[in-house]
Amino acid sequence: xxxxxxxxxxxxxxxxxxxxxxxxxxxxxxxxxxxxxxxxxxxxxxxxxxxxxxxxxxxxxxxxxxxxxxxxxxxxxxxxxxxxxxxxxxxxxxxxxxxxxxxxxxxxxxxxxxxxxxxxxxxxxxxxxxxxxxxxxxxxxxxxxxxxxxxxxxxxxxxxxxxxxxxxxxxxxxxxxxxxxxxxxxxxxxxxxxxxxxxxxxxxxxxxxxxxxxxxxxxxxxxxxxxxx
Amino acid sequence: xxxxxxxxxxxxxxxxxxxxxxxxxxxxxxxxxxxxxxxxxxxxxxxxxxxxxxxxxxxxxxxxxxxxxxxxxxxxxxxxxxxxxxxxxxxxxxxxxxxxxxxxxxxxxxxxxxxxxxxxxxxxxxxxxxxxxxxxxxxxxxxxxxxxxxxxxxxxxxxxxxxxxxxxxxxxxxxxxxxxxxxxxxxxxxxxxxxxxxxxxxxxxxxxxxxxxxxxxxxxxxxxxxxxxxxxxxxx
Numbered sequence: 001x002x003x004x005x006x007x008x009x010x011x012x013x014x015x016x017x018x019x020x021x022x023x024x025x026x027x028x029x030x031x032x033x034x035x036x037x038x039x040x041x042x043x044x045x046x047x048x049x050x051x052x053x054x055x056x057x058x059x060x061x062x063x064x065x066x067x068x069x070x071x072x073x074x075x076x077x078x079x080x081x082x083x084x085x086x087x088x089x090x091x092x093x094x095x096x097x098x099x100x101x102x103x104x105x106x107x108x109x110x111x112x113x114x115x116x117x118x119x120x121x122x123x124x125x126x127x128x129x130x131x132x133x134x135x136x137x138x139x140x141x142x143x144x145x146x147x148x149x150x151x152x153x154x155x156x157x158x159x160x161x162x163x164x165x166x167x168x169x170x171x172x173x174x175x176x177x178x179x180x181x182x183x184x185x186x187x188x189x190x191x192x193x194x195x196x197x198x199x200x201x202x203x204x205x206x207x208x209x210x211x212x213x214x215x216x217x218x219x220x221x222x223x224x225x226x227x228x229x
Numbered sequence: 230x231x232x233x234x235x236x237x238x239x240x241x242x243x244x245x246x247x248x249x250x251x252x253x254x255x256x257x258x259x260x261x262x263x264x265x266x267x268x269x270x271x272x273x274x275x276x277x278x279x280x281x282x283x284x285x286x287x288x289x290x291x292x293x294x295x296x297x298x299x300x301x302x303x304x305x306x307x308x309x310x311x312x313x314x315x316x317x318x319x320x321x322x323x324x325x326x327x328x329x330x331x332x333x334x335x336x337x338x339x340x341x342x343x344x345x346x347x348x349x350x351x352x353x354x355x356x357x358x359x360x361x362x363x364x365x366x367x368x369x370x371x372x373x374x375x376x377x378x379x380x381x382x383x384x385x386x387x388x389x390x391x392x393x394x395x396x397x398x399x400x401x402x403x404x405x406x407x408x409x410x411x412x413x414x415x416x417x418x419x420x421x422x423x424x425x426x427x428x429x430x431x432x433x434x435x436x437x438x439x440x441x442x443x444x445x446x447x448x449x450x451x452x453x454x455x456x457x458x459x460x461x462x463x464x465x
Contacts, residue, residue, distance in 0.1 A: 057429075057433065059436075060432065060433040060436035060437065061394075061429040061432050061433055061436075062393075062394035062395070062396075062397035062408065062432055063394065063397075064397040064398060064400070064401075064408055065397055065408055065411065065425055065428050065429050065432060066429070068408070068411070068412065068415070068421070068425050069421065069422070069425035069426065069429065072415055072421030072425070073421040073422050073425060075421070076421055076422070166292070166293040166294070167293070168293075169293035169295045169296055170293075170295060170398075172295070173295075173401055180293075180295065180296060180299070184299070184303075187303060191307070192307055193299070193300075193303035193304045193306070193307055194300060194303075194304030194305070194307040194308070195307070197296055197299045197300040197303065197304050198300065198304070200292075200296050201288070201292040201296050201297070201300065204291060204292045204293060204296065205287075205288065205291045205292060208291040208292075209291070
């Protein structure tokens with residue numbers, strides 16, 4: 001049953017693309033998450049409000065709907081803007097950009113909540129002490145807040161990453177040649193859909209298992225010096 | 230933006246809403262029904278019971294729902310045994326495939342939630358129940374499950390919302406749920422904003438309703454944990 005009829009390499013290249021999409025969108029999600037968390041904890045009411053609207057709306061709407069909205073809608077929007085600045089050519093948003101931006105945007109909202117909790121878990125007094133030593137805001141962030149919040153953020157971060165990894169399967173719906181779509185093409189050609197989707201499922205299981213092991217190692221590493229259960 | 234297209238076709242969205250609600254409610258109920266025995270099996274010391282449940286939940290939690298759905302919808306037809314069996318009329322239909330995939334998926338996550346909640350039952354309560362002479366099933370029904378459900382409630386609320394969002398995948402295998410309705414409108418009129426923003430609004434409202442309902446249930450189930458209100462007028 002597991003004769004792949006020469007489509008093994010094609011699936012493998014799809015797997016590489018899946019990883020690329022996942023890592024790039026994770027990067028965007030972490031940036032947005034950090035920004036969102038700082039906005040949620042800031043003094044400015046506008047920043048707090050916009051961060052709250054961002055997390056509430058994104059977490060209330062399915063990923064697929066957002067992806068289709070950005071893929072189809074973003075196309076129209078960009079071309080309207082291009083028309084307004086007298087740009088003649090038609091601009092095509094490729095599925096890769098749409099996929100990475102959407103997934104990054106969605107998981108930025110989840111990361112915001114994780115990072116907000118982690119920042120709050122660092123004792124306020126330590127930050128004040130840092131300021132009292134005459135450190136600048138950036139120094140306090142880099143030397144005191146960041147190293148300590150990583151430990152609190154890791155469990156939530158790990159969950160978000162696992163969900164993100166599985167969400168990348170959706171980019172196949174907007175036509176990106178990831179692992180799922182490569183399998184669909186191979187399944188169509190060989191009439192062995194179960195075999196190929198099974199391979200994809202196994203591929204995802206490998207990714208999640210490796211992730212879980214790495215995360216467990218990182219959690220041990222960052223809770224050094226703290227009491228173990 | 231021109232929302233007149235949406236108001237003209239709003240019936241399609243409501244038909245989609247009905248299908249979404251059907252899929253979500255049925256799969257959650259069936260999934261919960263599967264998850265309760267699975268959670269007890271997962272906590273069992275006998276690996277013949279806990280092993281299969283572990284594999285089941287590891288597979289369904291480690292792979293995307295989309296792939297699970299494809300395996301069932303496209304994959305089942307690969308085998309002649311299935312095509313010739315009485316199951317084929319069911320597995321041929323996108324509706325049943327989506328429902329089965331959703332059910333198994335939510336069952337895996339719910340099993341994990343319940344397993345943790347059951348494991349956290351204080352030993353004293355179980356010992357007390359045994360000392361009172363309760364049989365195993367009586368103890369489960371009266372002592373373990375009520376308190377486990379209570380502990381599981383916040384996490385289960387999240388699972389319900391995830392299932393609602395996951396149900397949008399049904400549109401990929403030709404079903405016309407809320408997302409499916411939006412995709413039809415978009416391809417018919419090429420109005421991506423109007424079509425998908427309307428769908429997003431539908432899901433947002435549904436999410437808020439679920440959050441509200443779970444807040445109410447939590448208020449009721451956690452009533453004994455709320456700080457007692459001091460009523461100054463009646464204390465005299």
